[in-house]
Amino acid sequence: MSEQLLWSSHYYLSAMDTCASNQPDRLRNFEAVCKRARVRMTFQRMAVFQEVAGNDEHPDAEAVYLSVRRQIPTISLDTVYRTLWLLKSLGLISTVGAPREKTRFDGNPAEHHHFLCTVCGRIQDMQPQGSYTLEIPESVKDVGRVERARIEFQGTCLECLKLKGDGDVSHGSTS
Amino acid sequence: MSEQLLWSSHYYLSAMDTCASNQPDRLRNFEAVCKRARVRMTFQRMAVFQEVAGNDEHPDAEAVYLSVRRQIPTISLDTVYRTLWLLKSLGLISTVGAPREKTRFDGNPAEHHHFLCTVCGRIQDMQPQGSYTLEIPESVKDVGRVERARIEFQGTCLECLKLKGDGDVSHGSTS
DNA sequence: TTAGCTGCAAACGTTTTGCACTCAC
DNA sequence: GTGAGTGCAAAACGTTTGCAGCTAA
Numbered sequence: 313m314s315e316q317l318l319w320s321s322h323y324y325l326s327a328m329d330t331c332a333s334n335q336p337d338r339l340r341n342f343e344a345v346c347k348r349a350r351v352r353m354t355f356q357r358m359a360v361f362q363e364v365a366g367n368d369e370h371p372d373a374e375a376v377y378l379s380v381r382r383q384i385p386t387i388s389l390d391t392v393y394r395t396l397w398l399l400k401s402l403g404l405i406s407t408v409g410a411p412r413e414k415t416r417f418d419g420n421p422a423e424h425h426h427f428l429c430t431v432c433g434r435i436q437d438m439q440p441q442g443s444y445t446l447e448i449p450e451s452v453k454d455v456g457r458v459e460r461a462r463i464e465f466q467g468t469c470l471e472c473l474k475l476k477g478d479g480d481v482s483h484g485s486t487s
Numbered sequence: 488m489s490e491q492l493l494w495s496s497h498y499y500l501s502a503m504d505t506c507a508s509n510q511p512d513r514l515r516n517f518e519a520v521c522k523r524a525r526v527r528m529t530f531q532r533m534a535v536f537q538e539v540a541g542n543d544e545h546p547d548a549e550a551v552y553l554s555v556r557r558q559i560p561t562i563s564l565d566t567v568y569r570t571l572w573l574l575k576s577l578g579l580i581s582t583v584g585a586p587r588e589k590t591r592f593d594g595n596p597a598e599h600h601h602f603l604c605t606v607c608g609r610i611q612d613m614q615p616q617g618s619y620t621l622e623i624p625e626s627v628k629d630v631g632r633v634e635r636a637r638i639e640f641q642g643t644c645l646e647c648l649k650l651k652g653d654g655d656v657s658h659g660s661t662s
Numbered sequence: 663t664t665a666g667c668t669g670c671a672a673a674c675g676t677t678t679t680g681c682a683c684t685c686a687c
Numbered sequence: 688g689t690g691a692g693t694g695c696a697a698a699a700c701g702t703t704t705g706c707a708g709c710t711a712a
Contacts, residue, residue, distance in 0.1 A: 338596075352666060352711055364594035370610045372589040373701080388669045393702065396592055408591040408601060408610055409584045414547040414676065416583040417571055419539035421513070426583060427630045435545045435583055436630055455602045455611055456644035463638050469631035527686055527691060548677080563694045568677065570692095589701060 360395040429469035535570040604644035
């Protein structure tokens with residue numbers, strides 16, 4: 313937990329709160345987060361949240377919509393979208409990959425990783441070096457055969473740090 | 488061109504030098520790959536390839552289009568798209584993030600990584616374990632401040648391996 | 663009561679497709 | 688010469704928005 317705190321924005325704090333896998337706890341946390349953010353609790357939002365929180369298939373908006381519609385037949389796809397982005401902005405759920413972005417192409421033929429600046433959106437290549445050679449863990453055997461592993465670092469690039477007048481470029485480790 | 492240079496504050500300059508000096512080589516390789524795949528070499532394809540190969544800004548299709556148009560004013564955006572996907576299928580370029588995919592949502596509040604099966608498209612969560620704690624390298628200092636690091640493993644999941652009748656789930660390390 | 667939320671429909675931006683013409687092989 | 692590749696226009700797709708009515712606080 314202390315390591316996590318190094319990285320923490322409210323995301324991690326609320327994430328740790330909700331970590332308990334049982335739904336009532338997560339739902340209670342959801343209510344608390346909504347109250348704190350002065351966001352109204354509605355039936356639709358609860359249903360969407362429960363659907364995503366209790367689903368490990370990484371559903372897309374359409375899948376969430378189809379599933380929630382069984383409970384609320386009148387819900388609309390755009391409400392699902394609005395709710396999903398709201399939940400994300402509250403740190404209650406996350407997205408896989410870069411959402412709402414055009415496809416970007418990469419002509420660098422060497423194996424490398426990416427640093428994505430969340431402020432300006434620029435992506436910089438990072439050549440892998442000894443210090444962070446990534447060992448594929450034994451546990452992957454239980455999931456499948458890995459053909460490639462790519463790390464995406466997210467943060468603020470030097471130029472955006474300068475613009476913010478924040479020179480602190482401290483860094484740590486994550487797991 | 489030492490490894491160190493890549494990480495110096497002149498990262499971009501040296502990266503561009505590298506690309507420029509390799510261009511003839513890469514172009515020759517491009518021709519060879521096209522010939523092998525029985526894909527025709529056209530002026531448009533060469534221009535698109537050169538643009539992506541000599542550009543480390545991870546351009547989107549529109550940016551490639553605008554740039555190539557200076558050379559071939561009559562080229563169309565859809566040709567650029569078709570060519571980019573062709574180049575990707577030939578393994579000559581890659582895409583950043585999951586291309587041509589809907590946004591997928593993730594209700595798992597714990598810090599975790601993803602295993603993406605390139606056959607069936609399923610994404611599975613992988614809880615980080617001691618064995619693959621990811622140390623953020625010192626060199627990231629030269630790029631910016633990292634707030635998050637996520638690993639995306641790509642490969643074939645157990646079920647798809649079984650369907651292919653390929654039981655080999657060996658794995659190695661990548662850097 | 664009332665600001666915030668919803669559903670509808672229509673718009674949006676990116677990407678893909680059908681077609682007739684063109685050009686690399 | 689022939690079929691793969693191209694440009695055009697129009698469609699398709701996922702997603703977002705404006706608006707009028709509804710509802711949680």
